[in-house]
Amino acid sequence: MPTDPRDALRAWFLGPRAENAELLERLVVESLRDHVFWRRNYHPEDGFAIRETDKRQEGYEENVATLTQELMGLLAELKRDVPFFSGRYKGHMVGEQTIASQIGYFATMLYNPNNIALEISPVTTRLEVEVAGQLARMIGYDPSRSWGHLTSGGTIANFEALWLARSVRYLAVAAAGAAAELGIELPVRLPGGTTASISELSLWELLNVGNDDTLDLWDRLWGTAPHADVQRTLTNHSLAAIGYQEYSRRLAMDYGDPLPAGVVLVAATAHYSWEKIVRALGIGSNQLVHLPLDQSYRMDPEALWQRVNGLARRRDPILALVSVCGTTEESAVDRLDQVLEVRARAERELGITFHVHSDACYGGYAAAVTRRADGSRRTAAEIRKSVGDDWPADDWVRAVEALGQADSVTVDPHKMGYVPYSAGAILVRDGRTRHLVATDPPYLSPVELPAPGTERFLGRYILEGSKPGAAAAAVWLSHKVLPLDERGYGYLIERTVAGARRFHAALATADLSPFLAVMLPLPDINIVCYLLSHPSLATLRAVNDFNERVYTRMSLARTDGPPEYIITRTRLRSPAYDGAIDPILALLAVGSGDEWKASGAEGLVVLRSTIMDPFLAAPAPAPDHVNGFVGALRRACADALEEGAGAGDPRSIS
């Protein structure tokens, strides 16, 4: 596929004016008819269940009338939906969908395969395995060792990642119990590099065996006794079977050391769903430790080291560390390479270790930028030349390349994969991990563990059960048309980055007087954050109220007519953003960091524009939505100031 992506880009989407409508309609009709003829040709001798004369019956006709009428009603309603397709939408991380994914979804939905098991999805389970392999290769995993699958979205994918992480972390404890019961001895490699006998290890040491060493240990255990005995004794000591309540009690008894509650370290920018996840898993939100940010909104590696050190001193086990590749609010990319260095140092100097997960739900597809057509890596300089800007920094490429060393990575095709909802994905570096959470459905006969990629039954290893094969086909077809490298997704995401940088520069330099745009730093990918101020706004609360009003005027919540452009907003709060906020507060001149810290849930309202529009950077011949936006923003500011002054609201400005 030697296609020039600059031209191909214009065939990837239906287009903001539905320019490719004919193409999509042709493919839709073709897919539908193809399916229809499949039904017609399937045992033609079966005759017809619905005759033409049936269609003349009153009941039939009334039903068609109801269906048509209600559909027309739905279509009319949908005109009040959000125009994600338009260059005028600059809000959340939703944009166009690729034509390939739309048609892949629709065509396959007619067949309605269920990827829970190969028996009811002989085609699309294979496509799902293939897609997982493509994503694994993109982020730098070895597809023959790793494993992955699609989920309904990022939250479930992240949930599974932490569920798997916990299962690995407590596995050495279960193995020690099993080995004792079986009367066998096993060597275990410790983080420092030394080897010890499993029966000699303290609880603290067992909880700090590395992932690979734990899985190797587990592999060896199966060779020491009959399968059923290993299974039984492992289960006797596994957290999954025993449950937290009894498990804690038993470890306190067995090791004379009550198990300290394991913590989960997350970037302060981590998605709010991590709190749901630790609550649901029974870990508890008190054990969710948010790590400080640096001024680029990335996890601060030095602060991480200090924290890890402190936890080790207090002998608090670390279940997992969650780094982010593309934060939801700012698209910041943690320096995962430095995070991994902190772990290596902790192994060497402190004798502890932990699972490293990268939540790349938003940013994962950006790894396509680092791939040449042949799969090899592009240099940062090569990418910068292609983008025509000083993005990405060498550091950024190192951070993205480090994804291949994370123990697990989640990446959502329904975000920067530009496919319809719902499609998330989880990838684990060592595919053996999945067996730790396997549950057998009743109809499976006793089987040996299948090798990665040969699963007949995904439902055995994943949290969800029934799942749409159509989603797998949508992602698969989209990857066929837009490969996960510089020719496809890489180029697409480069264009959004170029657009975001143009947008950022335009806001930073625009004459908005008497208003002032305060910009957050240039984003690591393509989410631009900013806020507006005015000399009359003297307090944090006044600035927030003003920006909320600007937001309302630039959202579909506006009641006095459609907005010219649509944006969204977030709130930066203390302590999560303590490390990053000072430069912003200084520019706003609305009090010190201390006041901000004291504001609690109020925090700082920040406006947000996710640039998913690939045409923004070089808009010709279409209208320039950067200049258009700046004008609209100025008008919204003026209206918001006037509205605030008129509101007589105690919160109003000045």
Next chain:
Amino acid sequence: MPTDPRDALRAWFLGPRAENAELLERLVVESLRDHVFWRRNYHPEDGFAIRETDKRQEGYEENVATLTQELMGLLAELKRDVPFFSGRYKGHMVGEQTIASQIGYFATMLYNPNNIALEISPVTTRLEVEVAGQLARMIGYDPSRSWGHLTSGGTIANFEALWLARSVRYLAVAAAGAAAELGIELPVRLPGGTTASISELSLWELLNVGNDDTLDLWDRLWGTAPHADVQRTLTNHSLAAIGYQEYSRRLAMDYGDPLPAGVVLVAATAHYSWEKIVRALGIGSNQLVHLPLDQSYRMDPEALWQRVNGLARRRDPILALVSVCGTTEESAVDRLDQVLEVRARAERELGITFHVHSDACYGGYAAAVTRRADGSRRTAAEIRKSVGDDWPADDWVRAVEALGQADSVTVDPHKMGYVPYSAGAILVRDGRTRHLVATDPPYLSPVELPAPGTERFLGRYILEGSKPGAAAAAVWLSHKVLPLDERGYGYLIERTVAGARRFHAALATADLSPFLAVMLPLPDINIVCYLLSHPSLATLRAVNDFNERVYTRMSLARTDGPPEYIITRTRLRSPAYDGAIDPILALLAVGSGDEWKASGAEGLVVLRSTIMDPFLAAPAPAPDHVNGFVGALRRACADALEEGAGAGDPRSIS
């Protein structure tokens, strides 16, 4: 809508021979063009991002060629998918999808709304709330008090149900801690009907406050102190914040009574995903207590009472009881009314209580059978007359009517709602429950608790985040065309029941000699289970191998040509099926129940046919797939016998 459903039925589906292809194509093209014109008319002054001349570029053309070619490849592959639409498919619980749901999904997918928040799904979040209200009304909840939403499927819905149940169960403990910290006293109603002061209650008593009383207590607590203080003190004592490890320790200290691990009671027929769920939640699979079945494959209420009694004596708290409405394997409907009576008796006689959940993922839509067009209940006699058979028994109607008293119910539109994957649903009787698991996204400002049905932000209350608005629209449109009563889903499901009974009778009476069909009892809904035997099959293993071979010949796994009909199979194992198996073993004459019990994972292979085809009961003018099936089964048996004899396999028959 006075439509006669007998005629309307023929307009509901594309049809086994795609008889309604013109209708579907018309609606698909109309929906697509409607969307296209929306784009065209949205700010017409914006010009075009893709010009006609761009479409003449080599890169563009090559890309279209790639897309078309790969799509053709996918369409060809899909011909190897499963013909769920055909009367020849008699396997898993997947059938046709309604045209309404197909077109609702497709039309809405073009807009790609995300029901995580109203801001990016202003139309479809409303449709989702509406759909939840319709399902609530169908099962007998008061929509103004209850709450519900769609999920990606049954596993996530059931997961949420147990997560919510746990949150309610431990809430009184948190409230007691908060009240003590705030220095206030609160009256609490106990299961026996007496009232006590919260500070006087033992841990055991706190864990046995009823759901409604717990939520009332919680409501009262908010009135006793400022919002922030209640929030803080409740959090200080909540399991969600503290996590199991520290929580167990703290309760042991505070109450001088280590918290016994809470158990979850489930029907022995409960879906295997319940094991996943208790493992992931940290409850542990050892705490999953399977209850015995009666000979109708339903939970045995007397055995339940005995078990509850035993648990109360040992002071093991019961987190929740899971009853099933439509088991995955047999479509058995537990006598939920009797289960609820057991709970009432436990409250009266033992002073204990627990959350009652009905897993109606499969059977929930059958509640539509009990509804007249005006929403009132049909009598069992009325339904029997309409079905033209002796189904349902009065008992069945009582069991289904009892859904309205369950604390939570899960029901999957993507099963008997005949909509495309993925759409599950959870309903809770008391909508206040959802606040117990709420997590705030960063951009929400501090808000008051919204009333049910007014949510702007579903993601706050649910496990998942991003979710397809298209799924909500699909279910919504389908409910518009097939109402949840005798005119729509009720009639549809009646027809499948009638078909299942005809199928069951035909197999039971067919002359298959020398083979014998051993039938499981008539199903409570529409899944028929059976197995085949032959005089030469003298052992359980021989019967299993034979039935596995029959299954293979009647599945897509068959390699010597396409199967005439497609079925599936399961394994009944000890101890889950101990209460139901004896009559089957007696008919097979292959050893006693003891031998079966000793067979462990081997169990008994049973063939399964889910009858989702509404045309099976009265097939004219189409071919009779009951008679056709019987013939195909006889041929498969003969082939399987021959194959077994020829295999020389140590497992082969005689």
